[in-house]
Amino acid sequence: MNNQNSNKVTKYRKPLNLNIGMIIFAVIFIYIIICTFMYFTSKHVVAYEVKAGALSTNNIYRAMALRDEMVVMADDAGYVNYFAREGARVAAGDLVYAVDESGKLSDYINTNSSGENSLSKADLSELKTEIVGFSSTFDPKRFSGAYDFKYSMQGTVLKLSNYNIMESIDAIQGSGLDGLVKQCISPASGIVVYSTDGYEALTLEQMNEELYSQENYEKNQLIGNELIAAGDPVYKLSMNENWSLVIQVDKDREEELLEAEYVKVRFLKNQETSWGKADSYTNEDGDIFVKLTFTNSMITFCTDRFVDIELILEDESGLKIPNSAIVEKEFFIVPKRFVTKGGNGNFYGVLREAYTEEGTATTEFVETTIYNEEDEEYYVDDSSLRIGDYLVIPEGTEKYAVSKRGSLIGVYNINKGYADFKQVNILYSNDEYSVVQSNTAYGLNVYDYIVLDAETVNEDELIYE
Known part of the structure; x- marks a missing residue:
């Protein structure tokens, strides 16, 4: 019995040791939990400072250009060499290109060229315009546009080079090529363009939605020193400075443009603006097309069938507020x-x-x-x-x-x-913001604070910041 009592072990319990550090930690932990609970259960009201601003009803469209164009066909087969600059105006009877039956004209041009050709400011400006236009409109999903740009640049450089011997073209007559080279003149006055696409005779009444598809559009770039057959297209002439851009719109936009009659348009290619007269047409499928007719700027876009434009319809200024606050x-x-x-x-x-x-x-x-x-x-x-x-x-x-x-x-x-x-009296709205009238008796003033999301509060509710 004595042995049993002597072997009994009692477990020692450590006393709870509280120090100031543990107390502070517990208080902070409880405070964090309370703050987190209040954050997720309370309303979050975000303020917005009212400022003066403007919303412009600027709308970007891809327009199709319609011009008075004539495609000129080759009378003879051979290698074509262009001498008129693309985008330049020629008169009836001016030399545009020559057809070489032997293919030796290009060798003669290279042999008689005086070293490197220097480009004038106009030449450099033409090249820069093409490069900037390509950079601003290039779509990675349509990589074929890069090849169109490549061929266009090749043709432009070649035409600029050939233009340097135009003043000595008579020398060809004594070069032994006079019987093999035929000089071809323009049948009418106009702007020379070295490409075709089959849309040259298109009118407003023939417009449909499929014509705007880039996948269906094919541009045939006409390159110098290429072999052509008689009857092939060799160039085209844009013969009238009056031209049109056609855009597809809905009924409301059609009524708005027709009511305005004349619409201010910004060309995205060069950021220039012009005024176009509006007319409309609705095809059998119910698609609405508005034609904007211009009396200038045609020469700038004579090589473009599709032109990106921005309609500048109105510019309302006042107090700018988000739509979520209304x-x-x-x-x-x-x-x-x-x-x-x-x-x-x-x-x-x-x-x-x-x-x-x-x-x-x-x-x-x-x-x-x-x-x-x-x-x-x-x-x-x-x-x-x-x-x-x-x-x-x-x-x-x-x-x-x-x-x-x-x-x-x-x-x-x-x-x-x-x-x-x-x-508030709304002057104009877009998808995100509205412009409201300022200086009204019962409205807002500049630098007022409003609730960003009106659904988060009720009338006369106290706002805690």
Whole structure:
């Protein structure tokens, strides 16, 4: 028995040791949990500062160019060498190209060229315009455009080189090539273009949606020193400075453009602007096309079938606010003659009919906020009035039963620390922002703070920042 008692072991319990560090850590941990819970359960109100701004109704379209074009066919087979610059104006009877049956003309040109050809400022400007135009419109999904640019640059450089011997073209007559080289002149005056695409005779009445597909569009670039057959297209002439751009639009945009009659257009290729006269056509499929006719700038885009443009329709300025801040709210509408000021003359309100405990008729002043006014009526707050309340005129017997309601578009102003509705008059809107009229009696002012998302607050709700 003594041995059993001597072998019994009692477990020693350590006392709980609390120090100041553990207490501070526990307090901070509890505080973090409370803050996290409050963050996820409370409303998040984001303020937006109202600033003056503008929204331009600028709309970008890919337009199809329609011109008075004539495709010139080759009369003879052989190697073609161009001498007129692409994009240059030629008169009827001017030399445009030569056809070499032997293929030796290019060797003669290279042999008689005087070293390196220097480019004039106009030549460099032409090359830079083509490069900038390609850079701004290149679509990686349509890589074939890079080959079109390559062939266009090759043709431009070759034509600039050939142009240097135009003044000595008579020397060919004594070079032994005079019987094999035929000089070809322009049948009419116009702008020379060295490409065809089959759209030269296209009119507004033939437009359809498929014509705008880049996959279906094929541009045949005409290159110098290439072998051609008689009857092949060799170049084309744009013979009229009047030209058109056709865009596909919806019904609302069609009506807007036709109502304007003349539309300001910015060409994205060079950022220049011009005014075009609007006409429209609707095909059998219901597709609407608007044609904008210009009397200038044709020579700049004579090589382009598709031109990216921006319509500049209007430019409204005012106070710029996000669309998410806009809300629609209902109010009571009461005649102005029933609205008066309180005893101290600082607050607007109405006299509402009431009855004492003894049943005696009396009136009580009900303070109301005015949110908008028309010729004979006020929009007043509906929180202190009810449908069926009777309003009376001060020092009169005429009564008015509250029943008429109307809605206003506005935002919640939070300058005073609570959500205060302010009516706005929207001048113009896009997908994200609206421009509202400034300096209105019941509206906003520059640098006011409004609720960014109107759905996150209620009328007169206190805003904690």
